[in-house]
Amino acid sequence: METQDHILVVDDDLEIRSLLGDYLRRNGYRATVVPDGRAMWQTLDSAQVDLVILDVMLPGEDGFALCRQLGVRKGLPVIMLTAKGEDTDRIVGLELGADDYLPKPFNPRELLARVKSVLRRSRAVPPTLEPDDAKALSFAGWTLDLEARHLVSPQQVVVALSGAEYRLLRVFLAYPNRVLSRDQLMDLTVGREADPLDRSIDVQVSRLRQRLGDAGRDPEIIRTVRGEGYVLAAAVLAAA
Numbered sequence: 001m002e003t004q005d006h007i008l009v010v011d012d013d014l015e016i017r018s019l020l021g022d023y024l025r026r027n028g029y030r031a032t033v034v035p036d037g038r039a040m041w042q043t044l045d046s047a048q049v050d051l052v053i054l055d056v057m058l059p060g061e062d063g064f065a066l067c068r069q070l071g072v073r074k075g076l077p078v079i080m081l082t083a084k085g086e087d088t089d090r091i092v093g094l095e096l097g098a099d100d101y102l103p104k105p106f107n108p109r110e111l112l113a114r115v116k117s118v119l120r121r122s123r124a125v126p127p128t129l130e131p132d133d134a135k136a137l138s139f140a141g142w143t144l145d146l147e148a149r150h151l152v153s154p155q156q157v158v159v160a161l162s163g164a165e166y167r168l169l170r171v172f173l174a175y176p177n178r179v180l181s182r183d184q185l186m187d188l189t190v191g192r193e194a195d196p197l198d199r200s201i202d203v204q205v206s207r208l209r210q211r212l213g214d215a216g217r218d219p220e221i222i223r224t225v226r227g228e229g230y231v232l233a234a235a236v237l238a239a240a
Contacts, residue, residue: 004029004030005030005051006030006032006047006048007031007032007049007050007052007053007115008031008032008033008049008051008053009024009032010035010036010037010039010052010053010055010063011033012055012057012058014035016055017034017035019108020033020053020108021033023108023112027112032047035058036058037060037061037065038060040066044076049076050077051077051078051079051118052070053078053079053081053111054067054070054079055080056080056081063080063081067080067098070162077099077118077119077164078098078163078164079098079100079114079118080101081104082102083103097162097165097207098164099118099122100114102114121167121188121189122167136239137236137238137239138237138238139173139176139221139234139236139237140212141153142154144166144170149161153213159211161211164189164204165211168189168204168205171185171188172222172232173236175232176234176235177231177232177234178231179230181229182202182229185205185230186200189204205222205230208222209222220233221233221234
């Protein structure tokens with residue numbers, strides 16, 4: 001019997017919490033619903049969680065602060081709920097490591113589709129990396145530890161990655177020196193096509209460049225190919 005994926009819903013609106021909890025359970029998930037960040041951490045410390053649905057507007061620490069901490073401490077996939085779906089909230093959430101976002105009000109069926117997609121992509125391994133026994137990938141002086149899911153700099157400093165950052169970097173490392181369009185990157189990391197006005201991949205690339213110390217005027221590791229997309233301009237070596 002397959003183990004149910006455990007979804008943690010963090011929202012201070014009792015009606016939304018109840019609706020999402022019931023809907024997720026009816027669709028085969030184990031669901032825990034909590035009203036704030038404190039209860040979220042208590043749940044994460046006591047149970048295995050596979051994905052967090054996180055509202056932006058929360059009492060105490062808001063969803064942005066919690067998303068940032070989740071990326072550093074847990075590396076869990078996060079879908080953020082924004083009250084108005086404004087571009088600013090969306091971009092900030094993605095910069096902090098959220099995997100996807102959905103504006104309120106939303107159709108529960110759409111949220112369910114996003115949950116399935118994010119879970120699937122969070123576990124997907126790019127085909128060029130399986131079934132390799134590699135435990136780490138080295139590139140441009142950096143090393144991605146595939147077991148601990150963090151970066152190690154050329155100076156041997158450990159750099160934490162959010163789940164979204166890890167998946168995006170792993171896709172780049174699976175296809176080095178190959179131009180990947182925004183649509184391809186969106187499909188490989190999130191499982192859906194990019195909207196023409198959706199700049200989420202650009203935001204995530206920018207954040208990943210910052211992690212790599214490659215955020216200058218002319219990035220050397222992840223380069224922009226105008227009108228086409230992005231390319232990881234480095235050789236990649238696997239280490240067992």
